[in-house]
Amino acid sequence: xxxxxxxxxxxxxxxxxxxxxxxxxxxxxxxxxxxxxxxxxxxxxxxxxxxxxxxxxxxxxxxxxxxxxxxxxxxxxxxxxxxxxxxxxxxxxxxxxxxxxxxxxxxxxxxxxxxxxxxxxxxxxxxxxxxxxxxxxxxxxxxxxxxxxxxxxxxxxxxxxxxxxxxxxxxxxxxxxxxxxxxxxxxxxxxxxxxxxxxxxxxxxxxxxxxxxxxxx
Amino acid sequence: xxxxxxxxxxxxxxxxxxxxxxxxxxxxxxxxxxxxxxxxxxxxxxxxxxxxxxxxxxxxxxxxxxxxxxxxxxxxxxxxxxxxxxxxxxxxxxxxxxxxxxxxxxxxxxxxxxxxxxxxxxxxxxxxxxxxxxxxxxxxxxxxxxxxxxxxxxxxxxxxxxxxxxxxxxxxxxxxxxxxxxxxxxxxxxxxxxxxxxxxxxxxxxxxxxxxxxxxx
DNA sequence: TTGACAAGTAAGGAGTCCTAACTTAGGATT
DNA sequence: AATCCTAAGTTAGGACTCCTTACTTGTCAA
Numbered sequence: 001x002x003x004x005x006x007x008x009x010x011x012x013x014x015x016x017x018x019x020x021x022x023x024x025x026x027x028x029x030x031x032x033x034x035x036x037x038x039x040x041x042x043x044x045x046x047x048x049x050x051x052x053x054x055x056x057x058x059x060x061x062x063x064x065x066x067x068x069x070x071x072x073x074x075x076x077x078x079x080x081x082x083x084x085x086x087x088x089x090x091x092x093x094x095x096x097x098x099x100x101x102x103x104x105x106x107x108x109x110x111x112x113x114x115x116x117x118x119x120x121x122x123x124x125x126x127x128x129x130x131x132x133x134x135x136x137x138x139x140x141x142x143x144x145x146x147x148x149x150x151x152x153x154x155x156x157x158x159x160x161x162x163x164x165x166x167x168x169x170x171x172x173x174x175x176x177x178x179x180x181x182x183x184x185x186x187x188x189x190x191x192x193x194x195x196x197x198x199x200x201x202x203x204x205x206x207x208x209x210x211x212x213x214x215x216x217x
Numbered sequence: 218x219x220x221x222x223x224x225x226x227x228x229x230x231x232x233x234x235x236x237x238x239x240x241x242x243x244x245x246x247x248x249x250x251x252x253x254x255x256x257x258x259x260x261x262x263x264x265x266x267x268x269x270x271x272x273x274x275x276x277x278x279x280x281x282x283x284x285x286x287x288x289x290x291x292x293x294x295x296x297x298x299x300x301x302x303x304x305x306x307x308x309x310x311x312x313x314x315x316x317x318x319x320x321x322x323x324x325x326x327x328x329x330x331x332x333x334x335x336x337x338x339x340x341x342x343x344x345x346x347x348x349x350x351x352x353x354x355x356x357x358x359x360x361x362x363x364x365x366x367x368x369x370x371x372x373x374x375x376x377x378x379x380x381x382x383x384x385x386x387x388x389x390x391x392x393x394x395x396x397x398x399x400x401x402x403x404x405x406x407x408x409x410x411x412x413x414x415x416x417x418x419x420x421x422x423x424x425x426x427x428x429x430x431x432x433x434x
Numbered sequence: 435t436t437g438a439c440a441a442g443t444a445a446g447g448a449g450t451c452c453t454a455a456c457t458t459a460g461g462a463t464t
Numbered sequence: 465a466a467t468c469c470t471a472a473g474t475t476a477g478g479a480c481t482c483c484t485t486a487c488t489t490g491t492c493a494a
Contacts, residue, residue, distance in 0.1 A: 043479080043480055043481080044480085044481085045480075045481065045482095046480090070481080070482065070483090071482070071483065071484085073482080073483075073484085074481065074482050074483075077480085077481080077482090078480085078481085081480090096490080096491075097489085097490055097491080098489065098490045098491070099490095
């Protein structure tokens, strides 16, 4: 055991510095999305909407509003522009005549694929970390995001850790401790997903809670 | 050695998922800053400007523009509002009569302290990680940010890892491998700073490059 | 059938962001 | 000293973001 050094005493708490670091990356994201979208003749929100519709294969305006953490009129505004540009089609929902179903046109799909690459700049900066660092990092991010979800401070995602099919720490083996009951396969920290098509929200957040408590390291 | 499992084959690359996770936190940051600032009668940018002036003790509009990754007219606009509200004072710079020096008024300092707490929600979510996880996490964030800086994709910060006083891996001891020549004290990964008043930018990015290559784990 | 509630659009207003066009000051060159 | 270039900042104007409030239309249950 060593005593407290200069830096143990004269520093912002670690959590605060991490929050600051995340805010800096947030600045970069904002700036890059404005730039990247602008080069394609899109606005940041328009690009986000295209990417989201591409991922989901079609959604309602209110779903988009939830996912992107804005109000319905904000989506409505941007969608009108996208429809005018011929990138999105508005269809009446078969189940509920009040609702609208938004789908990409062919041109919209092309733009969506391009727009999806906007975060490549971040992904490539992640390569500055080693593989084990990346694994710990993803794990940490998931814990944070799950915590923010529980507090209603971030839109819900289709993450493994909040899925009925997820069995945390179901196996003794170090590298793949978790299990997905849907595909019936073991998975490790490096495999955990943020958006899974097979996701089914756990009624009670048991799996997520266990993940928060017990996951390694 | 075990073979490739289902999830090794059918997954987005780890770097992409990390980028997605960071983007989600970016969404939360945007949303919370709009909310938090709004409750205090401020806009997000106004709040950022107050916080930055509080940290630095007074800056020029062009410095603010650099730090916040926006153009000068954007700052000029918001500053005018802050001056009207009596939170910021415009002073002529003594050295250069073209330049303006912005300083907080007493009321401005009060608001700045409140606005600085806007990222508390993130800091407290960071507590979902264990202490060793947090250390790896901060280390990873610093590598990412440094990489983004080198590419000009994020504003420069006054981080240890890009400082002339920083000596990476100067000590053999595991928990405090680095050294700060300014205060002449060893420091570990958990002590690394993002904004240090004693920062002096390294002419050649040697220290930073060494940090990127050699830092543990 | 009527009345509450949900999905979506429209209208209006504050803020964010940009580029382009000034204004004024500093510094170098003649 | 006169001139020209460059830097700091403001103003003007336009697109987009984002909100709240106020409709419109459709669902569903009493």
